[in-house]
Amino acid sequence: MPELPEVETIRKGLNKFILKQKIYKVEVFCEKSFIGEFTPGVVTNMRRFGKALVIDLDNGKSLMMHLRMTGQLIFDERTERPLEGDSARERFAAGHPSENFTAKLPNKQTRVVIYFENGALYFNDQRKFGFIKVMPTVEVEEDNFIKRLAPEPWKITVDDFFEKLRRRKKSPIKAVILDQSVISGLGNIYADEALFLAKIHPLTRAGEITKKEAAELIEAAKTVMEKSIESGGSTMQTYVKADGTKGDYLEMFAQVFRREGKKCSRCGSTIQKIRVAERGTHICPNCQKEVK
DNA sequence: CTAGGATCCTGTCAGC
DNA sequence: TGCTGACAGGATCCTA
Numbered sequence: 001m002p003e004l005p006e007v008e009t010i011r012k013g014l015n016k017f018i019l020k021q022k023i024y025k026v027e028v029f030c031e032k033s034f035i036g037e038f039t040p041g042v043v044t045n046m047r048r049f050g051k052a053l054v055i056d057l058d059n060g061k062s063l064m065m066h067l068r069m070t071g072q073l074i075f076d077e078r079t080e081r082p083l084e085g086d087s088a089r090e091r092f093a094a095g096h097p098s099e100n101f102t103a104k105l106p107n108k109q110t111r112v113v114i115y116f117e118n119g120a121l122y123f124n125d126q127r128k129f130g131f132i133k134v135m136p137t138v139e140v141e142e143d144n145f146i147k148r149l150a151p152e153p154w155k156i157t158v159d160d161f162f163e164k165l166r167r168r169k170k171s172p173i174k175a176v177i178l179d180q181s182v183i184s185g186l187g188n189i190y191a192d193e194a195l196f197l198a199k200i201h202p203l204t205r206a207g208e209i210t211k212k213e214a215a216e217l218i219e220a221a222k223t224v225m226e227k228s229i230e231s232g233g234s235t236m237q238t239y240v241k242a243d244g245t246k247g248d249y250l251e252m253f254a255q256v257f258r259r260e261g262k263k264c265s266r267c268g269s270t271i272q273k274i275r276v277a278e279r280g281t282h283i284c285p286n287c288q289k290e291v292k
Numbered sequence: 293c294t295a296g297g298a299t300c301c302t303g304t305c306a307g308c
Numbered sequence: 309t310g311c312t313g314a315c316a317g318g319a320t321c322c323t324a
Contacts, residue, residue, distance in 0.1 A: 068318045
């Protein structure tokens with residue numbers, strides 16, 4: 001679920017809490033969620049590769065993590081040594097939005113806790129698809145997932161993207177843009193949103209996409225993700241409204257995602273939900289005409 | 293090589 | 309109430 005904007009939001013938000021802070025202990029509640037052996041070290045850098053987040057330490061090691069569908073990262077300041085009452089603490093939470101953002105932690109979904117001298121970072125993950133992996137910093141870019149990542153929409157060239165669409169010509173365009181080795185950063189939300197913005201039906205065969213449409217799709221992907229990053233993609237601030245009630249950050253920018261039955265903002269037609277590449281897919285049947 | 297489906301796992305919801 | 313199947317903001321593996 002967390003896609004590029006969410007991971008970027010985490011990177012920026014977490015940076016101000018943990019940069020130059022020492023990790024002195026890691027507590028693992030689920031073995032498959034934490035790979036490798038941890039050794040204490042100070043955070044020197046936080047990097048993002050597509051949807052993967054990397055925390056570099058000063059001991060030559062890095063923590064490479066991927067939140068997959070339901071991962072979330074929640075930082076509680078001074079969890080072990082609280083100041084005067086809870087109001088003295090700050091919490092930063094982002095990733096898969098859920099009650100955990102404001103819940104008492106650790107809880108049933110907490111897989112790993114990373115202890116810093118100024119607080120604790122909780123890695124929660126309902127479905128256990130996500131992971132944190134310890135690896136030498138020099139090997140991060142050789143990691144199987146990272147080395148296969150295509151450029152992000154801001155870096156990819158139209159020629160490169162178009163060439164990949166030609167190779168995957170029989171697949172629906174949505175399935176192709178979800179493939180991180182074709183273009184990186186898009187997940188189910190932003191794929192639907194970008195296709196809507198570019199007025200392309202998700203079932204269109206990749207081989208039918210013109211070069212002009214390919215260029216427009218790249219632009220649309222940038223636009224929808226930039227907008228989400230600006231609004232702080234699924235962080236606690238946007239998830240919990242000022243009055244304390246639960247809010248949906250998708251309301252702030254989604255034009256089609258989870259809006260089936262509602263009206264298209266562009267033409268007033270009714271948004272539909274269909275199935276493409278085994279994923280729930282949202283379209284405006286009028287703005288996105290299917291080409292056979 | 294591509295294409296399509298199953299799979300990892302937990303939880304929730306709709307429909308009997 | 310209890311069961312069952314479908315589905316979920318991802319990526320990989322297997323088969324054809």
